[in-house]
Amino acid sequence: MTQTEKVQKSVYLANPYGFSAQQQALLLPPLIEAVAALGLDVWEPFTSSGEKVDRRVPGWAHRIGQLCYRDVREKDAIFAVVNGVPPDEGVMVELGMAIALGKPTFLFRDDFRSVADTDEYPLNLMLFTGMPQEEWERHYYRSVEEIGAADKALARWAAS
Numbered sequence: 001m002t003q004t005e006k007v008q009k010s011v012y013l014a015n016p017y018g019f020s021a022q023q024q025a026l027l028l029p030p031l032i033e034a035v036a037a038l039g040l041d042v043w044e045p046f047t048s049s050g051e052k053v054d055r056r057v058p059g060w061a062h063r064i065g066q067l068c069y070r071d072v073r074e075k076d077a078i079f080a081v082v083n084g085v086p087p088d089e090g091v092m093v094e095l096g097m098a099i100a101l102g103k104p105t106f107l108f109r110d111d112f113r114s115v116a117d118t119d120e121y122p123l124n125l126m127l128f129t130g131m132p133q134e135e136w137e138r139h140y141y142r143s144v145e146e147i148g149a150a151d152k153a154l155a156r157w158a159a160s
Helices: 021-026 028-036 060-074 089-100 153-159
Strands: 010-014 041-043 077-081 105-108
Touching: 010 028, 010 060, 010 089, 021 028, 028 041, 028 077, 060 089, 077 089, 089 105
Parallel strands: 010 041, 010 077, 077 105
Antiparallel strands: none
16 A cells, blocks of 8 residues: 555444344435445444354354454444434444444434433543543534535545
């Protein structure tokens, strides 16, 4: 690789949409397309998993958890869908792993229901520990259209 070539950054798209065929077909594609449009490699665990786990084999659940941890660890950042009251438990664990690993963190919530325990943040304050204190709003997305906004953190991080 030459000095002028850029390595494509990767994003782990943590989401609960793969558990429903309809959500996987209707909600995932626009999210994947919006993040990929920034020149990012999107790793979505329900559709990207290169290693299939046979659920008939004992230990399958542990294996899936280990694969998700490996994938979070290997990606450069996390973009987490935090819809729901409360947000999906698996997404919360993946987000916690990414924060602990020091990964750049971006949150997506187009769910209008309140789940805040403070007036400062729209969700549980712990979800924001992977974001800067100042201008955390740049890391928080309320619509698919907002994902590509040049003034938001994901676009800036992708271009850096």
